[in-house]
Amino acid sequence: MAHHGEHHYNLDQRFDFTASIKKSILTVLVIGAVLLGIGIVMAMTGGHHEEGAAAGGHAFHWYERLYASLWVNNVFFTGISIIGVFFFAIQFAAQAGWSAPILRVMLSLGNWLPIAGVLMLATFFVANHDLFHWTHSYLFDKNDPQYDKIIDGKGAFFYWPMEKGTFPVFYIARMVIFFSFWVFFFTKFKQISAQEDQLGGSSHWYKMRSWSAFFLVFFAVSSSMSAWDWVMSIDTHWFSTLFGWYMFASWFVSGLSTITLIVLFLKGKGYLEMVNENHVHDLGKFVFGFSIFWTYLWFSQFLLIYYANIPEETVYFVERLESDIYGPFVFVNLGLNFFLPFLVLMTRDAKRHGVFLKLVCTILIVGHWIDFTLMVQPGTLGHNGGIGLLEVGMFLVYGSAATFVVLNALAKRNLIAKNHPMLQESYNHHI
């Protein structure tokens, strides 16, 4: 309604992380773990050992599939987590008022970041040769028959200031710096939010805006570089200049879908009663719009490479499109992440009603996870990849663990930024 009346909402509400919610999350975790276990056993006993060896490459080991799966989920859930913080910062930089009641939901996603950072580092050290071709020292040795001139040229980006092929100082430093700064900004935002809850006034809002601006500048650079480091460097020879944006778009859609799902979940439980279909509509528009943005980047990357037809570039898509394993998934990827949200969320009603959004957001999260699987697997597993019980199980384990951490943190603090200066504006939000 357009009328600006008085509102009496419970601003001190807290999310009650009840035993029954915990139980359902843990059930998913257990199902995931069981699937993962079966998947690992299947990978150990089945497999295609002989093919790899016969082709003259290194023999394929079952644990490579486990590592690749770990890496996909590390990158994917790190993305969702940092997008929560990013979208939070955007609200302040853009001086947005509509989103005031759901700010805490966005920020809560960041709680997975510290865990994600540790997991990422650990996975890198355990799996380095099996995931990243550039970690082999013979590539940089001019006397070795497997010396690789192209990778040698790129070596400094990983190894500087050490000698190439030794310890990737620069690479590790970037990973550590990105995660520490992200966690630092996240903690800072949490701190200022807590102060605002206690003291009120608009000074915290201004403080938050400055910190948000610094964070956004840092994130602009770090998100792009993390895409090169964590995903693009798997296909070491190949590069794409818009890869950073492409991965960011994939992250952003997954993160927005997660935020929307949590908001709808909380509303379903009777919280956030000031969030009405107008706010949901805005979230829906973000999901819709950035799905198209993702498609735009996916297609821009594809079309230029396809059209120019330079072998060193086309190899990336040849690996995927011409493969029996990945070929179909390329189209599944486009179907789930573009055609489906585009057609379902096109009308205004679909964006305002939870049923459609819940469906589309769930599909988008799965769809973008498939997208990341498609980015990582061909370069690491070759024709031994695929999405089986192991991958699905790992996704469920990661997903439920991250959900548990996020909801647990959400329950510890006020659900609404009760002293946010733009709450009134948000109540009257009408589109």
Added chain:
Amino acid sequence: MERDTHFILGVYDDEDVLLHAVEKVRGSGVKIHEVYSPYPVHGLEHVLGYKRSKLPIAAFLFGMLGTSLALTMQFYMMKFDWPMIIGGKDYAAFPDFVPVSFEMTVLLAAFGMVGVFLITSNLKPWAQPRIFDLRSTDDKHIMAIDIASNSSLEQEKIKEILSASGATEVNNKSFE
């Protein structure tokens, strides 16, 4: 009495008063012909009880027309009319057609939507607009009541309702 010729006009100073007035006037059973205001008043179409515009449907249909035209044109040219090999691809290389199809979709959706809007809003170049009160282009909101469509009510009664709802002036207006 003939419809669409004789009107009673309520003049309002303030958009908040106007929004409440529209609710009150409609609540007392008066049918409102139209409200004219110098700028878009948020929520006005909602209190007036207007149905949602069908313009998006027109946009979608024109968009689809654009896509089909673009694809037909490109397939016809590249596959049948003047086949050319570009970059070693097939004659009809679908990915190449996507940017043009996209642009044509946007172009026809935009043109079609603007055209439909102009026609349905009576903004044709040859249309003669009726000015109820010149001040609705400056600083006043004008609520127009068609007398013929409210024949069950006395004119004096309608004027009373308008004044009571916060109108600063109540005037009569007739067109030829």
